[in-house]
Amino acid sequence: MRICSKCKIKMEVKTSLDKKGISYEYFYCNKCKDSFLDMKQLHAVAEKYRTMKRLNAKLSKWGVSLGVRIPKELVERYKLKDKTEVTFIPEDGSIRIIV
Numbered sequence: 001m002r003i004c005s006k007c008k009i010k011m012e013v014k015t016s017l018d019k020k021g022i023s024y025e026y027f028y029c030n031k032c033k034d035s036f037l038d039m040k041q042l043h044a045v046a047e048k049y050r051t052m053k054r055l056n057a058k059l060s061k062w063g064v065s066l067g068v069r070i071p072k073e074l075v076e077r078y079k080l081k082d083k084t085e086v087t088f089i090p091e092d093g094s095i096r097i098i099v
Helices: 039-054 072-077
Strands: 010-017 023-028 058-062 065-069 087-091 094-098
Antiparallel strands (some): 058 065
16 A cells, blocks of 8 residues: 555555556556556566566578467467467567557
8 A cells, every 4th residue: 555645645556558568557646646656566567578578489481481480478468369460560670560
């Protein structure tokens, strides 16, 4: 339980998703609409990013193209199925895959 430093009332714990789809918890004041993450919540988010970054995929030659093997954990997390269509978005030094 956290108390809002402005309103001095109990803050509620909420869950949200960041731009990359990582869920996280934070404290929210219903009166002044202030929100923040404490160190425990911040460390939990950082661990999710570390885990996410550790997932590797292997490229395989498929005719004149390359195919990407998606790790089982991501298949399960995003409920991917055979023939699922995805979009590739080129970014600076990376590729974003949108399901």
